[in-house]
Amino acid sequence: MSRVKVATAETKKQGPFDLWLLGAALLLAGLGLVMVFSSSGVMAERLNGNRYYFFQRQALFALVSLTLMALCAWMPRKVLHGPVYLWLFAIVGLLVLTLVPPFSVKAGGARRWMHFGPATLQPMELAKVVLVMYLAYFFSQKQKLVRSFSVGFIPPVVVTGFLGLILLLQPDFGGAVFLGMLFFLMSLVGGTRMTYLAVSMMFGVGAMGLLIASSPYRFKRWFAFLDPFKDPQNVGYQLVQSFYAFGSGGITGAGFGAGKQKLFYLPEAHNDFIMAVLGEELGFIGISIVFICIGILLWRAFRVALAQDDLRDRFTAYGMALVLGLGFLLNLAVVLGCVPPKGVAMPFLSYGGSNLLSCFLCVGILLNLSRSART
Incomplete structure (x- = not known):
């Protein structure tokens, strides 16, 4: 029976790609x-x-x-899911380096980009993907404990909050909000208690309000x-x-x-x-x-x-x-x-x-x- 299951799983992995998905992406990129x-x-x-x-x-x-x-x-699935914490530490390192003048470039009053020769990288874009990979790993491995506060809620909040804090220091207010939305929507289907999510959402909205009110320019632009x-x-x-x-x-x-x-x-x-x-x-x-x-x-x-x-x-x-x-x-x-x-x-x-x-x-x-x- 186990051999049949293994063979079935391997056969499913060798199935066709979703050509509708690929075609839509290529058409958008071409346009x-x-x-x-x-x-x-x-x-x-x-x-x-x-x-x-x-x-x-x-x-x-x-x-x-x-x-x-x-x-x-x-890519083989084992490699794809690979060392999620290694990717997490790597993206944190890149985001931190954007705050260090020798490693980053300042444009529009913010340090969000890094120069690698003629190429420029904005680590926040990769942080979205890495956060998803981490949350997917966390919620799949902690399903039995996901409704607990200390084990099922605090770790992803800390990780997302730390990434968001670095973005706010750049500053990249929109990027921090984007990561917060990813966390909320993935936690919603991951099994996190609605009470915890409601409290975290109120906290997030309150923090946004304080950040907006503390900057006259941001306040004017926010309500423009x-x-x-x-x-x-x-x-x-x-x-x-x-x-x-x-x-x-x-x-x-x-x-x-x-x-x-x-x-x-x-x-x-x-x-x-x-x-x-x-x-x-x-x-x-x-x-x-x-x-x-x-x-x-x-x-x-x-x-x-x-x-x-x-x-x-x-x-x-x-x-x-x-x-x-x-x-x-x-x-x-x-x-x-x-x-x-x-x-x-x-x-x-x-x-x-x-x-x-x-x-x-x-x-x-x-x-x-x-x-x-x-x-």
Whole structure:
């Protein structure tokens, strides 16, 4: 009987990849390359004398990310789940090094990036994946004790809180909130008592309130989304320009490359607000294509999670789906003015190697797990 079970498990591991998941991710990344070229050409030519500068770098990021995705997709499950605490210590070390001037670069008043020769890494993007791997391991191994306070609740709170504290010191308020959301949603399905989660959520909201109130600039920016037209030349400027871009797109858009808001009107046009440029140039049809791809990707990702027999595999797939889903949700909420403006990259579409790397890392892990999904 044991031989039959082992053979069955090995056969399931050699199953096919989820091609719907892969296709949706590749389509989004391809569209992202096109939009990075369109939204950054003028800026790249002025700043670097080469209109293809950001596009070429993004294409290189995509090549590296696709290679990592392939490695994760074919990686043996034992290696994939491997030394989770080693990855945790490594990411803590990288985050700490961002606070040390010789090892990091300061931009926009924050130290979030590290230079490795010509490459730049934002450890926070990898911290999302590592936190998921840790929480998946923890909740799968501690199911009998997960409802206890000292064993089932305190350890993941300490780990998540420590990572969030380092991000706040950079400072990266949005990154800390993202990790907190990951912790809450994974704990919700992991079996943590609702009482503990409710208390931790109230504590988190209270801490956010204190941080916002303690900084006048952060306070103004945090509430700018309520009425961005009240101060359209200052704290509401970026959001107002995003609205203008979406509003001028119409059904079919102005046409690829014909958008005007990217011409130094919309800050971060090729980064966090790339969806506004896409909406202006490709219109409702282009936005709808993106939404369809997102829907397919998240549908297949959560389907992979639900189809796992092993509890750790199920938590891991669920967490990877959350990393992608929260990224989509928060970016769209920001550019549409539903939440306060904060730097959240659009998965697969925004310019940036670290975010693209973490997105394809999630897809590679999901593809790996899809091979053992129940059919």
